[in-house]
Amino acid sequence: MIAGTVSARHEFLIRLPVRNAAGHEQEVEALLDTGFTGSLTLPPAVIANLGLPWVSREDAILANGAVEQFDIYAATVIWDGVARAILVEAIDATPLVGMTLLIGYDLRARVQIGGLVQIEAIP
């Protein structure tokens, strides 16, 4: 099970280890965005620090309906103790976790500051 916390702004925060091909890991604090259809975004500095490989470009639609283009990198995240290969958009902001990582999981949260967020595999 992944345990996170509800932030002072009532966002769902989780800590997530991100790993490169050499096995080096960096833990990031990420916000769950249930409107994000991908897996994870990371700041360019983290991507550079891990030396994640560039793999693709894409358009993505932002919350205001605008379309922007992003660079995509390949990474491994340790999700609920299991290494998963994912695509990562490079965005210079707090990392976002998207719904692709949540497929197959229950999500529970006590939505009060400091409340518990639980992400658990569907039994």
Add this chain to the structure above:
Amino acid sequence: MTTRQPRYSGEEFSRRGQEIYDRVVRPSLRPEDEDKFVAIDIESDSYEIDRNDYAAVDRLLKRLPDAQIWLMRVGHRAAHRFGLRSYTRDSE
């Protein structure tokens, strides 16, 4: 092994990728391909389709390690979406 980098401008990725999608990918799509991801090599017309975005890109790179990939999603204006906004289905 040289580090893979984009060799084209963003505008080129988008333009070439859309052109290959319209000419090569779209005619071969089946109804069950709706919502699948399409990874397109903008230099060779090669592409891979998968329900998982990473799988499509990975499979194309295994075939073509130097591919310059544009990622799309069948039936969608863009490969991914951030945040939520209400749309009627036709306008998305």
